[in-house]
Amino acid sequence: MFKNIIIGQYIPGTSMIHGMDPRAKLIVVFVFIINLFIANQFVSFSLLTLYVLGAFFLSKVPIRFFLKGLRLIAIIIVVTFLLHLFMTREGEPLFSVGFLTVYEGGVKQGAMISLRLFLLVVMTSMLTLTTTPIALTDGLESLFNPLKKFGVPVYEFALMMSISLRFIPTLLMETEKIMKAQMARGANFLHGSLVKRVKAFVPVLVPLFIQAFKRADELATAMESRGYQGGAERTRFRQQNWRGLDTFVLLTVVALMFIVLALRWLS
Amino acid sequence: MNKQPWRPIDMTLAAMFAALMAIGANVSAYLTIGGVPITFQLLFAILAGVLLGSRLGAASMTLYMLIGLVGMPVFAQFKGGIGHVISPTFGFVVSFIAVAYAVGKVVERKSDPTIRTYLFAGACGLFLNYLIGAHYMYAAYTLWFEAPGGFNYLLTWSWMAAYLPIDTGVVVAAALIAPKVKKVVLEARPAV
Numbered sequence: 001m002f003k004n005i006i007i008g009q010y011i012p013g014t015s016m017i018h019g020m021d022p023r024a025k026l027i028v029v030f031v032f033i034i035n036l037f038i039a040n041q042f043v044s045f046s047l048l049t050l051y052v053l054g055a056f057f058l059s060k061v062p063i064r065f066f067l068k069g070l071r072l073i074a075i076i077i078v079v080t081f082l083l084h085l086f087m088t089r090e091g092e093p094l095f096s097v098g099f100l101t102v103y104e105g106g107v108k109q110g111a112m113i114s115l116r117l118f119l120l121v122v123m124t125s126m127l128t129l130t131t132t133p134i135a136l137t138d139g140l141e142s143l144f145n146p147l148k149k150f151g152v153p154v155y156e157f158a159l160m161m162s163i164s165l166r167f168i169p170t171l172l173m174e175t176e177k178i179m180k181a182q183m184a185r186g187a188n189f190l191h192g193s194l195v196k197r198v199k200a201f202v203p204v205l206v207p208l209f210i211q212a213f214k215r216a217d218e219l220a221t222a223m224e225s226r227g228y229q230g231g232a233e234r235t236r237f238r239q240q241n242w243r244g245l246d247t248f249v250l251l252t253v254v255a256l257m258f259i260v261l262a263l264r265w266l267s
Numbered sequence: 268m269n270k271q272p273w274r275p276i277d278m279t280l281a282a283m284f285a286a287l288m289a290i291g292a293n294v295s296a297y298l299t300i301g302g303v304p305i306t307f308q309l310l311f312a313i314l315a316g317v318l319l320g321s322r323l324g325a326a327s328m329t330l331y332m333l334i335g336l337v338g339m340p341v342f343a344q345f346k347g348g349i350g351h352v353i354s355p356t357f358g359f360v361v362s363f364i365a366v367a368y369a370v371g372k373v374v375e376r377k378s379d380p381t382i383r384t385y386l387f388a389g390a391c392g393l394f395l396n397y398l399i400g401a402h403y404m405y406a407a408y409t410l411w412f413e414a415p416g417g418f419n420y421l422l423t424w425s426w427m428a429a430y431l432p433i434d435t436g437v438v439v440a441a442a443l444i445a446p447k448v449k450k451v452v453l454e455a456r457p458a459v
Contacts, residue, residue: 009338009348029349073354080412113413117353124350128338136337156273157330163282164334168341171286175294201294202444208290209318209448210455212283217456220276228275
């Protein structure tokens with residue numbers, strides 16, 4: 001039952017997008033999302049759609065992984081579209097079904113909002129599909145580095161995230177082991193009332209918490225005995241490297257922003 | 268914010284608790300009743316406050332949110348990724364930070380916390396959980412889903428009300444098991 005959590009969403013690959021610097025990808029996705037909310041013209045949305053399509057083909061990630069990500073809000077997108085279709089009363093009435101009349105404005109409004117959400121989900125999925133969580137953690141750390149001046153423990157949080165990411169699979173396996181051990185002793189997680197089932201979980205939670213605390217203690221001891229010091233001039237094991245390609249992709253999305261802005265002002 | 272230094276044990280505890288939360292969100296695979304998936308998120312967030320205190324509890328819940336955002340499928344029903352920010356239910360993930368912090372603060376004030384302390388702490392947590400969760404949901408529907416007409420503030424809260432009995436049960440359960448878990452966990456640890 002826990003199989004899929006260990007893999008995460010990352011799909012290994014060697015595409016151009018996989019090879020980009022995580023910092024560049026984070027900034028590009030962020031600017032792209034701003035673009036989506038600035039856009040209010042048909043032409044703008046066509047350009048943004050083309051951009052996403054281009055990224056999709058370059059990433060070489062099979063489409064089914066994107067569809068998996070879309071499941072998340074597909075229903076909301078469809079409901080939003082239908083609501084706008086029937087509730088927005090602007091422009092020419094197009095046709096009516098029973099007491100519901102569809103107006104031109106409703107179709108436009110609904111299509112725009114659902115397309116915006118659709119592109120947003122695809123673009124953000126692209127980020128997590130082509131970048132490992134650990135690379136994104138490193139990327140976020142260096143992007144948020146300036147906040148250190150204001151006392152935000154950026155470095156510490158990045159380190160804690162790495163530890164968490166490392167130990168999720170371990171603790172998951174431990175959970176399964178404990179659950180099996182309790183089942184062997186007659187625990188029943190699958191039947192009975194809600195209260196009974198939740199109660200059956202207490203004998204799982206207690207050993208699990210003890211295990212987690214033990215691991216934390218051991219790891220802390222290991223760090224201290226190796227002379228760990230945070231904030232010192234530490235060198236990095238995983239290096240990031242910003243290449244010309246990263247600058248180029250960043251420029252394309254910024255250029256797109258100017259076009260979308262211009263189209264908004266001209267309308 | 269950074270007054271106290273982060274000792275290795277602080278960091279490893281917060282990190283482990285974030286990992287525990289990831290599990291708590293998804294052991295519900297076993298506990299679906301009447302189509303409503305039960306998650307242990309609220310329970311774990313309360314326990315994070317009880318066991319780690321306000322500062323580390325809040326840190327661990329922040330970590331949980333962050334590792335979900337960088338793509339680990341740790342949110343309920345194995346979801347994750349930056350796109351989750353626009354999900355109407357993301358507010359609950361954010362609220363757990365406040366929940367753990369508030370619970371930690373309430374429990375820290377008492378030198379000898381009783382079940383009543385834990386109940387009150389849990390109630391404060393639940394209040395913040397709903398307050399932040401409902402407002403985020405409302406914001407999501409009005410700001411980026413741009414739901415027209417019919418949708419209003421009251422509707423959001425009437426949705427929330429459906430979950431209130433279960434969540435109240437969770438708070439009571441948390442208050443009942445918190446002293447036990449705290450005692451056992453602290454006893455099992457060597458003095459740090």
